[in-house]
Amino acid sequence: MTTDTRTELKGKVLSLKDLVVYQEGTIASRMIINKKAGNITLFAFDESEGLSEHTAPFDAVLTVLDGEAEITIGGTPFNLKEGETIIMPANIPHAVSAVARFKMMLTMIREQE
Numbered sequence: 001m002t003t004d005t006r007t008e009l010k011g012k013v014l015s016l017k018d019l020v021v022y023q024e025g026t027i028a029s030r031m032i033i034n035k036k037a038g039n040i041t042l043f044a045f046d047e048s049e050g051l052s053e054h055t056a057p058f059d060a061v062l063t064v065l066d067g068e069a070e071i072t073i074g075g076t077p078f079n080l081k082e083g084e085t086i087i088m089p090a091n092i093p094h095a096v097s098a099v100a101r102f103k104m105m106l107t108m109i110r111e112q113e
Contacts, residue, residue: 006031006032006033006034009032016032016042016065016103016105017042017065017066017103019032019042020042020043020044020103021044022044022046022101022103023044023046024046025046025049026046026049027043027044027045027046027049027051028043028044029041029042029043029044030042036110037109037110038058038107038108038109038110039107039108040105040106040107040108041105041106042065042103042104042105042106043103043104043105043106044101044102044103045067045069045096045098045101045102045103045104046098046101047098047099047100047101048097048098049097049098050095050096050097050098051095051096051097052095053072053093053094053095054093054094054095055090055091055092055093055094056088056090056091056094056108057090057091058090058108058109058110058111059087059088059089059090059108059109060087060088060094060106060107060108061085061086061087061088061106061107061108062080062085062086062087062088062096062104062105062106062107063083063084063085063104063105063107064080064081064082064083064084064085064102064103064104065082065102065103065104065105066082066101066102066103067081067082067098067099067100067101067102067103068080068081068082068098068099068100068102069096069097069098069099069102069104070096070097070099071086071088071094071095071096071097072094072095072096072097073086073088073089073092073093073094074092074093074094075093079099
């Protein structure tokens with residue numbers, strides 16, 4: 001039997017950092033909202049893991065839920081800790097690197113045409 005766990009999250013108080021768990025040597029993720037207009041995904045990065053430089057066609061809002069990360073946007077590094085947020089602008093190269101184990105929430109909102 002297959003269950004959509006995102007449906008099970010609706011109408012409940014959530015501790016976001018508890019919804020995704022660290023896995024040694026890798027990056028774990030869990031999508032909690034996936035709609036045509038955008039999505040919200042939680043990530044858990046093991047120490048020294050990261051996402052190489054890339055671009056996205058829409059602004060992305062990154063919030064650190066636990067730990068510490070270095071976010072590079074357009075060649076400029078930013079160190080973020082728990083509770084801090086940064087907006088990564090559309091079409092500007094950015095990268096994510098775990099300074100220590102960290103969890104983040106990534107929110108992407110797509111423009112409607």
